[in-house]
Amino acid sequence: MAFIVPAELEAELNELVTHYPQKRSASLMFLHAIQEHFGFISKEAAEWIASKLDLQPIHVWELVTFYPMFRQHPPGRHQLKICRTLSCALGGAYALHEHFCRKFGLDPKAHGIQTTKDGSFSVEFVECLAGCGTAPVMMCNDEFHENVSLSKADELISKCQ
Amino acid sequence: MSTPTTAELKPAPPPVETIRIKVDGRELDVPKTMPDWQGKPQPTTMLQACAMAGLEVPHYCYHPKLPIAGNCRMCLIEFGTPMMGPDRKPVLNEDGSPKIARSVLPYEPDAARGAIACATPISPGMELYPSSAATKQMREAVLESLLINHPLDCPICDQAGECKLQEYSVEHGQATSRFVETKVHKPKQVDLGPRIMLDDERCVLCTRCIRFTRDVAGDDALGIVNRGSYNSIAAYPGRQFDNNYSLNTVDLCPVGALTSKDFRFQMRVWFLKETKSLCATCGTGCNITAGAREEKLLRFEPRQNDAVNGPWMCDHGRLNYKWVQREDRLSTVISTRTGSGTWTGVLAEVAEVLRNAPKGSVAMVLSARQTNEELYLLNKLAVLCGAITDSIAREGQGDALLVSPDKNPNSNGVRLTGVAYTEMGIQIPKIAAGIRNGQIKTLVVFGEDVTRHGLEGDVLSRLDHLIVSDVLPNETTQRAHFLLPGCAHIEKRGTFVNVKGRLQKFMKAVEPKGDARPEWEFLGELLQLLGRPENFKSLEGLFNQMAKDTPAFAGLEWSRIGDLGVNVKL
Ligand code: SF4
Ligand code: SF4
Ligand code: FES
Ligand code: FES
Numbered sequence: 212m213a214f215i216v217p218a219e220l221e222a223e224l225n226e227l228v229t230h231y232p233q234k235r236s237a238s239l240m241f242l243h244a245i246q247e248h249f250g251f252i253s254k255e256a257a258e259w260i261a262s263k264l265d266l267q268p269i270h271v272w273e274l275v276t277f278y279p280m281f282r283q284h285p286p287g288r289h290q291l292k293i294c295r296t297l298s299c300a301l302g303g304a305y306a307l308h309e310h311f312c313r314k315f316g317l318d319p320k321a322h323g324i325q326t327t328k329d330g331s332f333s334v335e336f337v338e339c340l341a342g343c344g345t346a347p348v349m350m351c352n353d354e355f356h357e358n359v360s361l362s363k364a365d366e367l368i369s370k371c372q
Numbered sequence: 373m374s375t376p377t378t379a380e381l382k383p384a385p386p387p388v389e390t391i392r393i394k395v396d397g398r399e400l401d402v403p404k405t406m407p408d409w410q411g412k413p414q415p416t417t418m419l420q421a422c423a424m425a426g427l428e429v430p431h432y433c434y435h436p437k438l439p440i441a442g443n444c445r446m447c448l449i450e451f452g453t454p455m456m457g458p459d460r461k462p463v464l465n466e467d468g469s470p471k472i473a474r475s476v477l478p479y480e481p482d483a484a485r486g487a488i489a490c491a492t493p494i495s496p497g498m499e500l501y502p503s504s505a506a507t508k509q510m511r512e513a514v515l516e517s518l519l520i521n522h523p524l525d526c527p528i529c530d531q532a533g534e535c536k537l538q539e540y541s542v543e544h545g546q547a548t549s550r551f552v553e554t555k556v557h558k559p560k561q562v563d564l565g566p567r568i569m570l571d572d573e574r575c576v577l578c579t580r581c582i583r584f585t586r587d588v589a590g591d592d593a594l595g596i597v598n599r600g601s602y603n604s605i606a607a608y609p610g611r612q613f614d615n616n617y618s619l620n621t622v623d624l625c626p627v628g629a630l631t632s633k634d635f636r637f638q639m640r641v642w643f644l645k646e647t648k649s650l651c652a653t654c655g656t657g658c659n660i661t662a663g664a665r666e667e668k669l670l671r672f673e674p675r676q677n678d679a680v681n682g683p684w685m686c687d688h689g690r691l692n693y694k695w696v697q698r699e700d701r702l703s704t705v706i707s708t709r710t711g712s713g714t715w716t717g718v719l720a721e722v723a724e725v726l727r728n729a730p731k732g733s734v735a736m737v738l739s740a741r742q743t744n745e746e747l748y749l750l751n752k753l754a755v756l757c758g759a760i761t762d763s764i765a766r767e768g769q770g771d772a773l774l775v776s777p778d779k780n781p782n783s784n785g786v787r788l789t790g791v792a793y794t795e796m797g798i799q800i801p802k803i804a805a806g807i808r809n810g811q812i813k814t815l816v817v818f819g820e821d822v823t824r825h826g827l828e829g830d831v832l833s834r835l836d837h838l839i840v841s842d843v844l845p846n847e848t849t850q851r852a853h854f855l856l857p858g859c860a861h862i863e864k865r866g867t868f869v870n871v872k873g874r875l876q877k878f879m880k881a882v883e884p885k886g887d888a889r890p891e892w893e894f895l896g897e898l899l900q901l902l903g904r905p906e907n908f909k910s911l912e913g914l915f916n917q918m919a920k921d922t923p924a925f926a927g928l929e930w931s932r933i934g935d936l937g938v939n940v941k942l
Contacts, residue, residue, distance in 0.1 A: 273595045
């Protein structure tokens with residue numbers, strides 16, 4: 212599948228480069244924008260960014276593999292992000308994560324993001340979402356949810372479908 | 373006119389500005405600036421100052437010919453600077469000497485705060501303590517953290533014997549590991565490129581390889597992927613690390629992470645016999661160390677010569693040694709006329725042919741792969757027989773770093789010894805015509821397959837006498853009436869003059885096969901048989917005699933040419 216960046220997005224990114232003293236400094240912003248649009252960073256995307264910023268693809272790949280927030284594969288249609296930093300960990304984040312995993316037939320012990328076979332859901336741990344007082348918290352796509360009990364979790368899933 | 377322009381004859385550089393410091397309590401004046409990796413003057417670093425005091429500061433990421441990265445922390449040392457009073461005047465001890473403030477941690481004033489010696493410039497009055505207890509402790513700590521995830525299986529690691537991690541651990545580390553947790557596993561046997569294998573578990577992430585390929589080779593191909601203890605050196609997935617300088621990263625890698633596919637697990641390095649030689653693959657003449665074991669060549673490594681190749685060489689030249697020991701190497705001296713198979717017999721026959729050859733009936737094609745000494749003797753032979761001489765140019769691709777478009781190692785030797793004065797090869801058509809019209813009846817060929825350079829088989833078949841010396845078989849050697857097996861340069865001693873006019877000598881790394889002998893030896897015997905006894909007894913003597921007779925080499929003596937060669941006037 213050819214990697215095609217829509218003209219508007221490309222124009223936006225071209226403009227973005229001008230904000231930085233060196234083209235390379237725009238790498239992270241490019242990655243965010245591409246991931247937002249395509250949902251993940253494919254190799255083709257990394258190569259496209261590299262050529263836009265006069266870099267070798269390895270230097271874009273260094274960033275993609277360094278930051279866990281950049282995904283190398285398409286996520287599920289609905290993305291469940293469970294906070295696991297201290298307050299949430301104490302408040303039941305692991306049980307919540309395990310609950311989702313069991314429901315979707317995923318491995319609760321596996322490292323990193325996991326996506327269901329049908330591509331409908333992906334589940335992953337993230338770091339502090341700044342809702343520590345109402346732990347455990349999570350995000351479903353771009354929506355923020357607090358005090359997520361297991362029953363609230365089930366409700367969330369059913370709303371997604 | 374013909375005085376050699378050697379480095380020694382250059383005017384002395386102007387006096388350098390110095391800074392007075394102390395290293396381990398010893399006072400020392402060190403230059404204020406020293407050349408950086410590109411030779412530009414930069415403030416002298418602690419590491420350079422310690423080296424001047426005769427103390428090596430252990431280091432991984434620092435390399436004198438690479439930009440400084442300062443990432444490994446191995447070079448941490450304790451130091452102090454003169455104390456300043458509120459009046460910005462130095463505070464003095466009772467004896468009038470300046471009081472030194474040892475650098476300490478701000479939150480722990482009893483603990484020394486080290487500085488990385490590779491990247492910290494010295495300043496007047498500074499005191500360096502590379503041997504202090506605090507420095508030792510810093511080294512132990514750095515090594516301990518480097519070894520946390522290291523496999524510690526030196527007995528099966530190919531780097532053993534030339535591994536900086538092993539050496540420093542013995543010298544500066546602790547005897548036992550305190551790490552009881554599970555080690556992180558990283559990719560092993562990564563096929564980084566056609567010539568390089570990577571073991572990420574052994575890597576200490578010094579980034580020498582990254583900096584070399586980016587800043588020296590100009591191929592920004594490597595990077596570090598993943599995070600934290602999973603950090604790994606990598607090329608972009610699907611991309612090969614395959615530039616023509618890639619093997620230099622194997623030399624640079626201080627540990628066993630990068631290995632040469634050609635050499636890995638071939639031989640424990642301490643069994644290698646090392647010989648100073650040159651690469652003869654192009655006209656640059658990179659200096660090399662040849663490693664051999666029991667007369668088998670096993671590897672070439674660059675030998676630093678800043679006037680020629682710095683510490684580098686190209687991959688092509690480095691791996692171009694296997695042909696020397698090919699099975700079909702020419703190893704028998706033979707005369708097809710009489711079937712004689714001894715040097716005395718064949719040389720006597722050759723002498724007979726040359727002695728009886730009328731003037732103008734002999735031509736010689738002499739390769740620019742022969743040494744100066746051989747070309748000198750061959751030229752004498754040519755003068756004796758009134759022969760016309762020429763050589764063969766060998767043009768190819770060059771690059772901006774080392775590789776020369778001239779693929780002969782000694783084109784300048786050919787010119788300076790008088791074998792070919794102008795453009796090489798312009799006499800070849802004349803020789804061909806001479807053979808065709810029957811004027812030239814004897815052809816002497818050294819080191820070239822002339823059938824590929826304008827003297828095809830049908831031309832050669834018209835000759836009365838074809839006298840050939842070479843190393844590998846080819847159509848010319850097959851047609852020879854007299855075959856004199858010679859040596860690859862790695863099997864003999866001699867000198868070449870590189871494309872820039874540097875005369876360099878090389879030593880013998882391995883024995884030639886069978887009857888093969890250094891050409892200069894049997895050429896001396898041949899001249900003797902022709903009534904021109906040569907009074908050299910050894911290669912040294914021959915070189916010195918050549919230097920006397922050859923204007924460009926005037927004043928040179930074998931014993932006074934160092935390992936790095938001298939410049940001659942072209
Ligand atoms: S592979 Fe070798 S040279 Fe490269 S970073 Fe690792 S230890 Fe350093
Ligand atoms: S640049 Fe030329 S002399 Fe140097 S290693 Fe390569 S082929 Fe040999
Ligand atoms: S710890 Fe979960 S939101 Fe801060
Ligand atoms: S040698 Fe690596 S930090 Fe100095």
